Amino acid sequence: MTSRFDRDAIRRELARARARTLSLVDDLSDGDQCAQHSPIMSPLVWDLAHVGNYEERWLLRALDGRPPLDETIDWLYDAFEHPRSTRPTLPLLDPVAARSYLATVREETLGLLATVDELDAPELLRGGYVYGMVLQHEHQHDETMLATRQLMGERAPxxxxxxxxxxxxxxxxxxxxxxxxxxxxxxxxxxxxxxxxxxxxxxxxxxxxxxxxxxxxxxxxxxxxxxxxxxxxxxxxxxxxxxxxxxxxxxxxxxxxxxxxxxxxxxxxxxxxxxxxxxxxxxxxxxxxxxxxxxxxxxxxxxxxxxxxxxxxxxxxxxxxxxxxxxxxxxxxxxxxxxxxxxxxxxxxxxxxxxxxxxxxxxxxxxxxxxxxxxxxxxxxxxxxxxxxxxxxxxxxxxxxxxxxxxxxxxxxxxxxxxxxxxxxxxxxxxxxxxx
Missing domain, CATH: 3.90.1580.10 (paralog of FGE (formylglycine-generating enzyme))
Incomplete structure (x- = not known):
């Protein structure tokens, strides 16, 4: 882990976390990505778009004051607004749309990373804190997604x-x-x-x-x-x-x-x-x-x-x-x-x-x-x-x-x-x- 605002290290860690996230859904059918495999867990496609929404909120809006990419997404992927048991009933992004959303957010995130200055948000950027927060959040969801895959039972990959x-x-x-x-x-x-x-x-x-x-x-x-x-x-x-x-x-x-x-x-x-x-x-x-x-x-x-x-x-x-x-x-x-x-x-x-x-x-x-x-x-x-x-x-x-x-x-x-x-x-x- 970097102890300072090291753009190259952060860029590598962002890529590594995203590769791990995608590996947890890319070997599954669309149906398995969208299904709820346990009432105490989200559909995997919800977790997928949620990590992108969290990244958008903190690495684009909090740092640069940008408007939401889509006004409806915050509501759909608000973990406090929607208990896990109800998330399959929401009009979630499908697997293709979720990946497209993640790619769009990431492209803008990397563009901003190249230019953002610690003076713009000194508390959030001290030691790269907000990037560490987003990275840890994604890895924590990856562990949750692994638990969801295990709950697929005999069919679990x-x-x-x-x-x-x-x-x-x-x-x-x-x-x-x-x-x-x-x-x-x-x-x-x-x-x-x-x-x-x-x-x-x-x-x-x-x-x-x-x-x-x-x-x-x-x-x-x-x-x-x-x-x-x-x-x-x-x-x-x-x-x-x-x-x-x-x-x-x-x-x-x-x-x-x-x-x-x-x-x-x-x-x-x-x-x-x-x-x-x-x-x-x-x-x-x-x-x-x-x-x-x-x-x-x-x-x-x-x-x-x-x-x-x-x-x-x-x-x-x-x-x-x-x-x-x-x-x-x-x-x-x-x-x-x-x-x-x-x-x-x-x-x-x-x-x-x-x-x-x-x-x-x-x-x-x-x-x-x-x-x-x-x-x-x-x-x-x-x-x-x-x-x-x-x-x-x-x-x-x-x-x-x-x-x-x-x-x-x-x-x-x-x-x-x-x-x-x-x-x-x-x-x-x-x-x-x-x-x-």
């Missing part, structure tokens, strides 16, 4: 450009590490493309705690299932138990029992044998499932402050962008960016472990924490309330760390994701903690 995850044994022992107590600096002011909810920095006192060395694996979660974890009400949050009963939950989403002692997982249209992937981190579990497992294991989910301290606070009291330091992620350190089509076995990216010996804090699966999504002390909204502010205090739990489907540009040790505790389609898993 594979992940473009990704290799299948190979079943392997875990490379590190299970167990936990002790994270020392004391204050640490939470949040960031040094990340030029950080969102308002990551700021400002503030001291947080964290008591000592134990944190799992690895993510909870399929092997671990299968033991929870076999021990009747989905049948013991006392393990579940009351709302979680009601949700479990209402939905008839018996296992993670996309798992299937194929016999008395046999399971498979549906992953982008192909069935994989769970027995060959027991040491992969479990994914597609909601917060309530993660919380119930932690209770069953005699532990709890970490707070987001505990997670961030483990992921960013280094010996000697210094803060880094990642568990391994400030170097950008690469495949040896973190499973990000769709190099493979799922989470890798525990310990695969050993060079990305923290100094304390905690593995895979970045990448593989988003990690549920126990924390609600609330603002930091001294929070100031920037540049619009609909990114963070409108979600504060709602029914949202914080997730940290990114997933295999998240782009490295949109993942860092201070990044805060959030979602409803019932969500299972996202690429989320967890690790456990306990008091020292």
């Amino acid at each position: 594979g992940v473009p450009g990704a290799r299948p995850v190979l079943g392997q044994r875990a490379r590190v022992p299970s167990g936990e590490v002790l994270i020392d107590g004391g204050p640490f600096v939470m949040g960031t002011t040094s990340e030029p493309w950080s969102y308002d909810n990551e700021r400002p920095v503030h001291l947080v006192e964290v008591p000592p705690f134990h944190l799992d060395r690895t993510l909870v694996t399929n092997r671990d979660f299968l033991a929870f299932i076999d021990d009747g974890g989905y049948q013991h009400e006392q393990l579940w949050h009351p709302r979680g138990w009601a949700f479990r009963c209402e939905q008839g939950l018996e296992h993670p989403l996309f798992w299937q029992r194929d016999g008395a002692n046999s399971w498979s997982i549906l992953r982008f249209g192909r069935r994989i044998d769970l027995a060959e992937h027991l040491d992969d981190p479990v994914q597609h579990v909601c917060w309530f499932e993660a919380d119930a497992f932690a209770r069953w294991a005699g532990k709890r989910l970490p707070t987001e402050a505990e997670w961030e301290k483990a992921a960013t606070w280094h010996p000697g009291g210094t803060k880094a962008r990642y568990p391994w330091g400030d170097q950008d992620p690469d495949p040896d350190r973190a499973n990000l960016g769709c190099h493979v089509d799922g989470p890798c076995p525990a310990g695969t990216t050993a060079s990305g472990a923290s100094a304390a010996g905690v593995h895979q804090l970045i990448g593989d699966v988003w990690e549920w924490t126990s924390s609600d999504f609330v603002p930091y002390p001294g929070y100031e909204m920037f540049p619009y309330p609909e990114y963070s502010e409108v979600f504060f205090g709602g029914d949202y739990k914080v997730l940290r760390g990114g997933s295999w489907a998240a782009d490295p540009l949109a993942v860092r040790g201070t990044f805060r994701n959030w979602d409803h505790p019932i969500r299972r389609q996202i690429f989320a898993g967890f690790r456990c903690a306990r008091d020292a």
